[in-house]
Amino acid sequence: MENQKKKIMVAIDESEYSRYALEWALQNLHASIANNQLLVFTVQPISDYSYLHASAYGATPPELIRNIQENQKKVALNLLEQAKELCKKYGVTAETITEVGDPKDLICEAVEKSKVRLLVLGSHSRGALKRAFLGSVSNHCVQNVKCPVLVVKKTA
Incomplete structure (x- = not known):
């Protein structure tokens, strides 16, 4: 068990803050990351389609919903590809994961x-x-995960 590589996860979204956190981790935790396994994780949000206008039959067009979901997946995969490229610049190979929810x-x-x-x-x-109104993903994770959490704040 001691010889197994430890896993470090960086959760990212489309914001500049998560890109900054990934780059900060690659710069400042390089030795730890390079000697372990890096997971880069992103979430495709569940979309609310109630805003779409109903068709003549009173239902949201399934084709439109599929297109939106496919686009969200493309955005997530592109984001993960950019993260992998950033990791390569630091000589780190990352595994990428995306989920919906x-x-x-x-x-x-x-x-x-x-x-x-x-x-x-x-x-x-x-x-x-x-x-209070929007919630905080980082605060929720700090309170609920069973491992140390490093929250990287972008400074001016």
């Missing part, structure tokens, strides 16, 4: 399922009021 829950589930030893997240630096 609520980021708060899926990040926690992925940490548990993959037996992650360190979770790295970016901070959107929202104020207390915005966090």
Whole structure:
């Protein structure tokens, strides 16, 4: 068990904050990351299609929904490909994972399922009021995962 590589996960989204967190981790935790297994994880959100206009038959066109879902998947895969390229610049090979659902829950589930030893997240630096209304993925993960969590805040 001691010889097994430990898993480090960086959860990313499309924000500049998560890209910053990934790059920060690659720069500052390079030795740890290079000697272990890096997982880069992103979540495709579940979309609310209720805003789409109903067709003449009173239903949301399934083709339109499929197109939206396919586009979200392409965006997620592109994001992960960019992350892999960034990792390569630092000489690190990363495994990428994407899931569909609520980021708060899926990040926690992925940490548990993959037996992650360190979770790295970016901070959107929202104020207390915005966090209260919008929620905070990083705060949720800090409270719920069973491994250390490093929240990287982008400085000016």
